[in-house]
Amino acid sequence: MEAASMAMEGLSPAGGDLAGKYLTFSLGKEDYGVGILSVREIIGVMEITAVPHTPPYIKGVINLRGRVIPVLDLRLKFGMSPQGYNERTCIIVVEVQGQTAPVQVGMVVDSVSEVLNVSAGEIEPPPSLGTSSETENILGMAKIKGEVKILLDVDKVVGEGLVKQFEGQ
Numbered sequence: 001m002e003a004a005s006m007a008m009e010g011l012s013p014a015g016g017d018l019a020g021k022y023l024t025f026s027l028g029k030e031d032y033g034v035g036i037l038s039v040r041e042i043i044g045v046m047e048i049t050a051v052p053h054t055p056p057y058i059k060g061v062i063n064l065r066g067r068v069i070p071v072l073d074l075r076l077k078f079g080m081s082p083q084g085y086n087e088r089t090c091i092i093v094v095e096v097q098g099q100t101a102p103v104q105v106g107m108v109v110d111s112v113s114e115v116l117n118v119s120a121g122e123i124e125p126p127p128s129l130g131t132s133s134e135t136e137n138i139l140g141m142a143k144i145k146g147e148v149k150i151l152l153d154v155d156k157v158v159g160e161g162l163v164k165q166f167e168g169q
Contacts, residue, residue: 019120022142023035023092024115025113028075033152039092045085049061051070057073067104069093069105072105072108074108092112118151123141124140137153138151
């Protein structure tokens, strides 16, 4: 990709391709971010229909304006203790690439914070924690106003297994 087109897309030729706008949210005491371009909408928690024989972190599906959207609870996906939903609990609907077409998936989070513009200089690579599988969901660590926000790779968080399971719906 040439430098001019990279600049138009908010990428720097020096490898700062993680720079851009991120929707930030909280899970417990930690702050996370996902690329704003993958976010389709943010909705309040609604009735979730359970789907049998799915992993515990998959809460089920919702009917969003006639579309069946699978929903996963990020607290459970990341091994955190379950927490009851409250007025700040939201579902972030993201779009990930399926095998044949984009697929929308809902992610339950404790609360949505804000959209942040993160520059390449504010992002560090994920820390080495022993195995790559422990950090495969993490794009990088953003240092913003003295705090660290974990930038997530939505495609890896959702996972191919979930996409394949619900792709035909």
